[in-house]
Amino acid sequence: MLDTDFFRRWLTLCAGSVEREAPRLTELDAAIGDADHGANLRRGFAAVTAALDRDAPGSPGAVLLLAGRQLIATVGGASGPLYGTLLRSAGKALGDAPEVTPAELAAALREGVTAVAGLGGARPGDKTMLDALEPAVVALAGAPEAFGRAAAAAAEGALATVPMRARKGRASYLGERSMGHQDPGATSSALLVAALAEAERTEGEAP
Amino acid sequence: MRMLINVPETVVPDALRGMAAAHPELTVDVENRVILRRDAPVAGKVGLVSGGGSGHEPLHGGFVGPGMLSAACPGEVFTSPVPTQMVRAAAAVDSGQGVLFVVKNYTGDVLNFDMAAELAEEEGVRLAKVLVDDDVAVADSTFTAGRRGTGATLFVEKIAGAAAEEGAPLEQVAAVARRVNERSRSFGVALGAVTTPALGKPTFDLPPGELELGIGIHGEPGRERRAMMTSREIADYSVDTVLEDRRPTGPVLLLVNGMGATPLLELYGFAAEVHRRLAERGVAVARTLVGNYVTSLDMAGCSVTLCQADEELLRLWDAPVRTAALRWGR
Numbered sequence: 116m117l118d119t120d121f122f123r124r125w126l127t128l129c130a131g132s133v134e135r136e137a138p139r140l141t142e143l144d145a146a147i148g149d150a151d152h153g154a155n156l157r158r159g160f161a162a163v164t165a166a167l168d169r170d171a172p173g174s175p176g177a178v179l180l181l182a183g184r185q186l187i188a189t190v191g192g193a194s195g196p197l198y199g200t201l202l203r204s205a206g207k208a209l210g211d212a213p214e215v216t217p218a219e220l221a222a223a224l225r226e227g228v229t230a231v232a233g234l235g236g237a238r239p240g241d242k243t244m245l246d247a248l249e250p251a252v253v254a255l256a257g258a259p260e261a262f263g264r265a266a267a268a269a270a271e272g273a274l275a276t277v278p279m280r281a282r283k284g285r286a287s288y289l290g291e292r293s294m295g296h297q298d299p300g301a302t303s304s305a306l307l308v309a310a311l312a313e314a315e316r317t318e319g320e321a322p
Numbered sequence: 323m324r325m326l327i328n329v330p331e332t333v334v335p336d337a338l339r340g341m342a343a344a345h346p347e348l349t350v351d352v353e354n355r356v357i358l359r360r361d362a363p364v365a366g367k368v369g370l371v372s373g374g375g376s377g378h379e380p381l382h383g384g385f386v387g388p389g390m391l392s393a394a395c396p397g398e399v400f401t402s403p404v405p406t407q408m409v410r411a412a413a414a415v416d417s418g419q420g421v422l423f424v425v426k427n428y429t430g431d432v433l434n435f436d437m438a439a440e441l442a443e444e445e446g447v448r449l450a451k452v453l454v455d456d457d458v459a460v461a462d463s464t465f466t467a468g469r470r471g472t473g474a475t476l477f478v479e480k481i482a483g484a485a486a487e488e489g490a491p492l493e494q495v496a497a498v499a500r501r502v503n504e505r506s507r508s509f510g511v512a513l514g515a516v517t518t519p520a521l522g523k524p525t526f527d528l529p530p531g532e533l534e535l536g537i538g539i540h541g542e543p544g545r546e547r548r549a550m551m552t553s554r555e556i557a558d559y560s561v562d563t564v565l566e567d568r569r570p571t572g573p574v575l576l577l578v579n580g581m582g583a584t585p586l587l588e589l590y591g592f593a594a595e596v597h598r599r600l601a602e603r604g605v606a607v608a609r610t611l612v613g614n615y616v617t618s619l620d621m622a623g624c625s626v627t628l629c630q631a632d633e634e635l636l637r638l639w640d641a642p643v644r645t646a647a648l649r650w651g652r
Contacts, residue, residue, distance in 0.1 A: 141521055145525045148540075149400040149540040150400070150520060150521040154398070154520040155398065155401055187404065188405075190401075191397045191403055191434065192402050192430035193429040195404060195434065235433075284467055285540065287467045288467070288538060288545075
């Protein structure tokens with residue numbers, strides 16, 4: 116079972132990972148976007164950890180709802196609403212259960228990814244965060260406990276965006292010139308799924 | 323990197339504190355990042371709220387004041403503002419006559435303004451939205467996020483602002499805003515890349531002797547790179563590209579816009595070439611505005627925006643305006 120602490124740990128690890136990788140995310144964004152992805156996510160996740168410390172939500176769903184709200188309120192750009200919606204939709208799906216099974220988390224993340232696709236109007240192959248999130252939720256649907264496999268699928272998905280031509284977001288304005296660069300959104304999405312696997316490995320440690 | 327900043331993290335609030343100091347006729351809420359007309363809400367008047375990433379100054383904060391915007395919401399550099407900013411702005415400028423959101427077509431701006439609209443409507447504000455998408459360098463197809471909003475934003479904000487100042491109801495203000503957008507087209511050229519404070523180096527490498535054609539306002543590369551051209555050649559290329567997309571059937575409003583690092587000496591010279599080319603192509607110019615209005619930090623370059631005018635649009639364009647960056651008529 117995954118308890119509230121697990122979710123707090125997941126998001127705290129997300130924040131650490133985003134903090135470490137912010138320069139790389141910004142570099143990737145400089146190539147095909149506007150060079151702010153790392154800085155924006157870092158600001159958002161710093162707000163998430165501050166809010167988690169301050170408000171101490173009491174259930175997995177409440178952790179995700181709080182985090183989603185913070186991202187929407189602080190990130191801006193497309194990433195704020197998209198990541199905010201991902202976490203909020205997943206949080207709503209979990210309801211107020213004090214503990215959830217990996218299968219329930221997998222189903223909730225599926226809801227979140229569906230909501231992201233609906234909001235942004237993107238599909239896998241458009242060179243967006245969905246190219247990492249979709250393979251991750253597919254992997255989780257098949258094996259809900261295999262977070263490591265989901266993380267690998269997301270990382271592969273992010274890598275697979277390199278040759279793609281962007282059809283959504285700011286990179287789409289570049290047309291063919293968007294090809295040959297890894298998508299920053301898919302890259303940050305892969306970081307979040309990797310943090311999920313790490314949260315499992317660090318079970319029992321303080322969030 | 324040599325920039326007149328303290329640290330990259332505070333460039334936006336630092337600039338807002340400066341705006342507050344320089345413009346006592348505005349209310350600048352540095353904490354919540356909203357720039358307001360001091361007399362808002364104006365009784366009986368529709369409110370106009372716009373916003374977008376910072377780095378495009380004077381857009382949008384420089385256009386807040388009588389005859390133009392009621393409020394502006396600046397985001398982080400090149401990043402759209404967050405919904406709470408627009409909700410606060412809408413609540414502050416709504417006199418009961420409703421609020422028009424002027425939104426440039428970028429994924430982030432659209433998503434955040436949509437969320438804001440939902441929240442503001444829940445709070446009882448009547449809302450309309452106009453999406454500005456004038457950039458002909460972007461193919462408007464399923465392969466992109468749609469045309470970008472650039473120079474036409476100034477035309478939309480000025481003309482819709484004048485309509486609101488006259489007391490036009492929300493539906494009418496929104497309709498004239500949409501008409502301006504439908505009749506406007508832009509094309510931009512970069513002579514140098516932009517350096518964002520967060521990245522601290524140029525966002526793309528543009529060697530001397532080359533230029534980017536068809537750029538937006540975020541330091542993203544354009545649709546094509548070529549060997550450096552003369553002002554005359556750039557004017558021909560820009561005007562022809564705009565006219566290819568939409569051929570105006572009457573006199574036009576013309577904006578010759580600087581991207582931030584191109585001096586007025588060059589912009590006026592370019593404006594002369596744009597006038598020459600428009601005359602050659604049989605397009606009459608009713609009004610011309612030259613200057614740095616919709617910029618991209620320290621990008622060198624320019625853009626051309628044409629809007630097919632009519633009697634009403636000309637009257638609203640000429641109507642008095644009193645903002646930090648645009649003022650005439652009284």
